[in-house]
Amino acid sequence: MSEVARPVVAERSAGEVLPAGAELDHVLRSAAPAQVIEAALGIVGREHLALVSSFGTESAALLKVMADVDPAIPVIFLDTGWLFEETLAYRDTLIATLGLRDVRSIKPDEEALRREDQNRELWFSDPDACCRIRKVEPLKRALAPFKAWINGRKRFQGGVRAAIPVVEDDGIRLKFNPFANVSREEIQAIYTQAKLPPHPLAASGFLSVGCMPCTTRTSPDEDARAGRWRGRTKTECGIHTTNMA
DSSP: OOTTHHHHHHTOOTTOOOOOHHHHHHHHTTOOHHHHHHHHHHHHOGGGEEEEOOOOTTHHHHHHHHHHHOTTSOEEEEOOSOBOHHHHHHHHHHHHHHTOSOEEEEOOOHHHHHHHOTTSOHHHHOHHHHHIIIIIHHHHHHHTTOSEEEOOOOGGGOGGGTTOOSEEEETTEEEEOTTTTOOHHHHHHHHHHHTOOOOTTGGGTOSSOOBGGGBOOOOTTSOTTTTBTTTSSOOOOSTTTSOOO
């Protein structure tokens, strides 16, 4: 365990109420990503910690850091039913490459799909509702056993992500953002040093990859997430703007 994480973990005893996100953020705001994950692991334990990954264009970097700390930390992957085949293949590639031991592919509730999106056109008529039944609600169910979760948001992505803390409260859970402070160059360095395979769509101009109907290519002069929900005011799917309690 790193020297940064050690005092955070040492102050907690088994069964103790979780520390406040702001308190942890104060201690970990300058910590390296691996140190943040080590601290999260020490605070809640592996059985109560999950990493949520889209297996998108930058996902391998965080998954690599996590795997170096503990490859058995559960990884939640939201298989929305609208993902690119390349993303599903990339998930399998990274599981093998990084030796991930507990990747859980979570699908939407079939009854909710029949009730609200029988014709598979909700992404067009009401993308917020589509994200709710395909991502937000499935993640809420998947996170039920956990006390904390890790995600890969970065401040350089801009928008509502520009000021994210390293640790925050998410209802009854803690939410760790170990890549909050990293730069795009640092992420690329992780890919280069570890010889990580890129997402299959990255070379085709997809700088950020989500669901197929709501993802387009991005030109070099655009923000990396400009291809998500193009032409709409929507910039987030909802899992980071909705309380997951």
